Amino acid sequence: MTTIPANLQAVNQRIAAACAAAGRAREAVALLAVSKTFPAACVRAAAAAGQRAFGESYVQEALPKFAALADLGLEWHFIGPLQSNKTRPVAEGCAWVHSVERLKVAERLAAQRPPQLPPLNVCVQVNVSGEASKSGCAPAEAAALCRAVAALPGLRLRGLMAVPEPSEDMALVRRRFAALRALRDELNAQGLGLDTLSMGMSHDLEAAIMEGATIVRVGTAIFGERHYAT
Numbered sequence: 001m002t003t004i005p006a007n008l009q010a011v012n013q014r015i016a017a018a019c020a021a022a023g024r025a026r027e028a029v030a031l032l033a034v035s036k037t038f039p040a041a042c043v044r045a046a047a048a049a050g051q052r053a054f055g056e057s058y059v060q061e062a063l064p065k066f067a068a069l070a071d072l073g074l075e076w077h078f079i080g081p082l083q084s085n086k087t088r089p090v091a092e093g094c095a096w097v098h099s100v101e102r103l104k105v106a107e108r109l110a111a112q113r114p115p116q117l118p119p120l121n122v123c124v125q126v127n128v129s130g131e132a133s134k135s136g137c138a139p140a141e142a143a144a145l146c147r148a149v150a151a152l153p154g155l156r157l158r159g160l161m162a163v164p165e166p167s168e169d170m171a172l173v174r175r176r177f178a179a180l181r182a183l184r185d186e187l188n189a190q191g192l193g194l195d196t197l198s199m200g201m202s203h204d205l206e207a208a209i210m211e212g213a214t215i216v217r218v219g220t221a222i223f224g225e226r227h228y229a230t
Ligand SMILES: *Cc1c(COP(=O)(O)O)cnc(C)c1O
Pocket: 034, 036, 057, 079, 080, 163, 201, 202, 203, 217, 218, 219, 220, 221
């Protein structure tokens, strides 16, 4: 846990260097610290070092952390697969959901978003990897899903998210990110006004920033290797 502030600093330096290399402003890219599988104390250590936005992937795991860290006023992002019977705590406790891939889930989030809160920021997750991946809507379905989500009250459609298939081939990964960016541009040409591209993780954030990422989701490089309880 003592390495978290140094790791955070290193990740922020990588982001700054990638922004410089891409000719983009540092402020154009936000860091989401992905804290899944790590205890609340690790989030607290990152928050003490200045990090405000944290991502979680599992509702069951996230709820006790939201409660344990409520005093910090952190910004929580849900980034994992979301079943329609588990949307309520996410609608109530998060500022963002990156992983909307079905209209039914978006409808439930919209209905369950407390009216006194600002709209829930939403990204539609797109499968840019074809048969190599199962999560995300097909690129051909993204326009219709985005339009339907944008029409829901209580939600604010912000953009697109993708998790390319794991690969050491950075040229391939970069093509996947480029595909998401091209889709965003196409949807914006149709009038959607998407300002967010959520893409890039610990091993490929530089490629994502080169292709226009506005949020990079980084876990391992901040908190260390994950050990899943089985
Ligand atoms: C776990 C996870 C991340 C973080 O991945 P790292 O390789 O640990 O940086 C990012 N995005 C999603 C959707 C995740 O599930």
